[in-house]
Amino acid sequence: MGEVPPEVVEEMQELATAVPGLKTRYKLLDKIGEGTFSSVYKAEDLTGSVIKSFSRHFWDSGNRQERRYVALKRIYVTSSPNRIYNELNLLYMLCGSTRVAPLCDALRHHDQVIAVLPWYRHEEFRNFYRDLPIKGIKKYLSELLQALSFVHSKGIIHRDIKPTNFLYNPQFGRGVLVDFGLAEMESDSKSETRHGKEMRTSENYCPCKGEQSSQGQTQVYPGNHPHHKGKQTSAMPSAAHSIVDLTKGYPKHETRRNKRANRAGTRGFRAPEVLMKCSNQSTKIDIWSVGVILLSFLARRFPMFQSLDDTDSLLELCCVFGTKKMRKCASLHGLGFDVSGLEGISEDGYKGGLAEFIQQLLHGEVEAGTFPSYSIAFETYEFLVNRSTGESIAPSVEFQVAYNYSQHDLKKYHDEVWSDHYWCLEVLDQCLTLDPHKRSTADELLSSTFFNELVDSDCTEENDDEDDVLIIEN
Numbered sequence: 001m002g003e004v005p006p007e008v009v010e011e012m013q014e015l016a017t018a019v020p021g022l023k024t025r026y027k028l029l030d031k032i033g034e035g036t037f038s039s040v041y042k043a044e045d046l047t048g049s050v051i052k053s054f055s056r057h058f059w060d061s062g063n064r065q066e067r068r069y070v071a072l073k074r075i076y077v078t079s080s081p082n083r084i085y086n087e088l089n090l091l092y093m094l095c096g097s098t099r100v101a102p103l104c105d106a107l108r109h110h111d112q113v114i115a116v117l118p119w120y121r122h123e124e125f126r127n128f129y130r131d132l133p134i135k136g137i138k139k140y141l142s143e144l145l146q147a148l149s150f151v152h153s154k155g156i157i158h159r160d161i162k163p164t165n166f167l168y169n170p171q172f173g174r175g176v177l178v179d180f181g182l183a184e185m186e187s188d189s190k191s192e193t194r195h196g197k198e199m200r201t202s203e204n205y206c207p208c209k210g211e212q213s214s215q216g217q218t219q220v221y222p223g224n225h226p227h228h229k230g231k232q233t234s235a236m237p238s239a240a241h242s243i244v245d246l247t248k249g250y251p252k253h254e255t256r257r258n259k260r261a262n263r264a265g266t267r268g269f270r271a272p273e274v275l276m277k278c279s280n281q282s283t284k285i286d287i288w289s290v291g292v293i294l295l296s297f298l299a300r301r302f303p304m305f306q307s308l309d310d311t312d313s314l315l316e317l318c319c320v321f322g323t324k325k326m327r328k329c330a331s332l333h334g335l336g337f338d339v340s341g342l343e344g345i346s347e348d349g350y351k352g353g354l355a356e357f358i359q360q361l362l363h364g365e366v367e368a369g370t371f372p373s374y375s376i377a378f379e380t381y382e383f384l385v386n387r388s389t390g391e392s393i394a395p396s397v398e399f400q401v402a403y404n405y406s407q408h409d410l411k412k413y414h415d416e417v418w419s420d421h422y423w424c425l426e427v428l429d430q431c432l433t434l435d436p437h438k439r440s441t442a443d444e445l446l447s448s449t450f451f452n453e454l455v456d457s458d459c460t461e462e463n464d465d466e467d468d469v470l471i472i473e474n
């Protein structure tokens with residue numbers, strides 16, 4: 001570890017003083033992260049109790065000393081007690097998976113709250129997303145989806161899936177989900193239900209719920225119940241809630257009530273139903289964010305979407321998917337969608353779907369000659385061009401030299417890599433499906449052909465919480 005800057009040393013001293021008892025159990029070593037709601041420090045577990053109780057969560061790098069390190073997350077005093085309680089409580093519920101960072105210990109003194117997690121040696125996404133080969137992307141996604149499968153099985157939505165919240169080590173092929181600061185129980189996210197009571201009002205009802213039930217079991221709402229036909233009750237939505245009118249803004253004298261829903265998350269990663277204030281949000285919002293990460297890998301862009309507000313974010317999606325699909329998606333959530341005055345947005349978006357979108361992005365880089373022709377990007381580009389034109393691009397000389405491949409090996413390599421790309425694009429389409437009810441679950445994705453070769457090796461997640469012991473002290 002390099003030299004710790006004096007201001008960080010001072011900050012750590014202040015923290016050790018602010019929380020009596022901390023010094024005897026943990027030795028603060030460095031600051032490793034700073035987010036909106038917390039600062040994170042690397043520390044040594046002086047008593048060894050954390051590692052003893054949570055040993056299976058620590059990644060073995062071959063360096064035994066590393067297994068003594070923990071991460072101390074100091075939650076800022078500006079966070080509301082409810083928020084802190086929510087995060088710690090959810091972390092506690094999620095102790096049973098090695099792909100979710102467990103809460104090993106928690107310290108509190110007055111308004112100072114510290115969560116203790118194992119420390120994970122990981123690589124920053126920015127340093128590897130351009131170069132991870134397709135097999136590496138497969139492993140990354142499999143780790144992330146297994147973490148989500150576990151989280152979702154507990155009925156919890158993470159709400160903030162993004163690369164900085166999934167600590168991944170490309171060398172070990174292991175990843176762990178962190179930061180449950182925005183997470184919530186799926187049942188709570190549906191603002192129609194509070195304290196177990198159904199509260200259907202026009203602000204919190206989303207018609208997609210009816211759509212969902214028509215796809216699964218039938219659910220009767222006053223508006224479509226035979227006895228209520230023609231008798232609109234005031235609590236039911238009469239028409240679209242509000243029009244997402246991207247050109248004209250909102251009507252000045254809007255009489256319809258605005259929709260209310262949880263919109264927490266990080267820009268660029270939020271699912272369309274979050275942007276459209278759907279009150280029937282589910283664990284599928286996390287799957288959308290997985291799709292955005294996968295898009296970054298394949299198109300070599302990070303961040304992929306950068307808009308500052310919800311309207312611009314919807315426009316970005318509109319550029320990719322086209323107005324027809326976005327209108328359909330909006331109507332699912334009881335909204336209109338009007339972009340008639342805007343130029344350059346087509347009805348159909350990329351006709352060849354996400355594959356064509358990625359091809360276009362990579363094409364710019366091919367033209368600029370910014371990536372080597374034996375990289376993952378070149379493989380992806382080659383596959384996409386071949387897919388759209390049916391013509392194979394001749395394997396580059398650099399490629400053959402770099403991998404020392406004979407023609408026979410090259411063909412075998414291509415068959416394998418291309419089938420990986422084919423199935424990978426299928427996973428991408430399933431994640432980035434606009435209709436959340438048609439979007440796949442983490443379990444469905446994990447059983448797709450793309451992950452077949454990993455099934456035997458690592459899709460068996462142990463789920464026995466027994467040896468995880470939580471010690472909470474004031």
Ligand SMILES: Nc1ncnc2c1ncn2[C@@H]1O[C@H](COP(=O)(O)OP(=O)(O)OP(=O)(O)O)[C@@H](O)[C@H]1O
Pocket residue numbers: 032033034035036037038039040071073101117118119120121164165167178179180181
């Ligand atoms: N257990 C850990 N091991 C190693 N590094 C960690 C660990 N937990 C967090 N970090 C580092 O600290 C950063 C911030 O942590 P975290 O996301 O939990 O805080 P946050 O305040 O909620 O952040 P944000 O506002 O970005 O969501 C992470 O991106 C990561 O780099």
